[in-house]
Amino acid sequence: MPLWQYEDITAKVWxxxxxxxxxxxxxxxxxxxxxxLPHxxxxxxxxxxxxxLGLSCPSRHYAGRSLQVFRLIGVAMTGRNVSDILSRLxxxxxxxxxxxxxxxxxxLLTLEAAVDSLESHFRPLDYMRDIFKSTPNLNNKDGQQPNGNAYNAGS
Structure with missing residues (x-):
């Protein structure tokens, strides 16, 4: 007999x-x-x-269960984790x-768990850097530094 039934979270049953x-x-x-094995x-x-597994498994049931396991373990989310989840979403x-x-x-429940697990030393710029680092339109193409000064070609 299985330990638990084959059931899935739906849009109506969370x-x-x-x-x-x-x-x-x-x-x-x-x-x-x-x-x-403490270490x-x-x-x-x-x-x-x-x-x-939750982000790449072709079986939605196994992917959903993997995301549940991830949430239940309760490790702190990295910016890369949030970025991967948002991409899949x-x-x-x-x-x-x-x-x-x-x-x-x-x-969405996994993202909600990420928000709930944020600690007081949360630094949004760390997350935003990971999320947007591959966005081409955010690259500095005009030669301006973030403070507005032009790059010195001789330096």
Missing amino acids: SLRSCQQMATLLRHVLRVFRES ALVSERWAQTALQ VETVAEQGEDMQGYVTEL
Whole structure:
């Protein structure tokens, strides 16, 4: 018998009983690993793997469950994580179908968890730099420094 049912978050149902069961199991497994291998960074590695699967897995059910695992582990989000989630959200938000809208809901819940986990030393410029660093129209093409002075060709 499966530990939890094959159920997915949808655009209308944001909370599942199986998520609570999975959270309990995850908490116990992480505690065992933290106590037996304290320097292995199991939480961080597992969270990174879960996020990668959640953003790239072709099965929406497995992708959604991976995003749930990522949220349940509760590691701090990096600017790169937020950028990856936003990119995936842009790719999928307009797609039709109950499973795709459920996946979009999972992405939004993951972004919401990122906002909730922000610490007091949050520096928005760090996040914005990661999000927009590849945007070509933000590059300095006119030779101006951020303070408005022109670059000196001789220096």
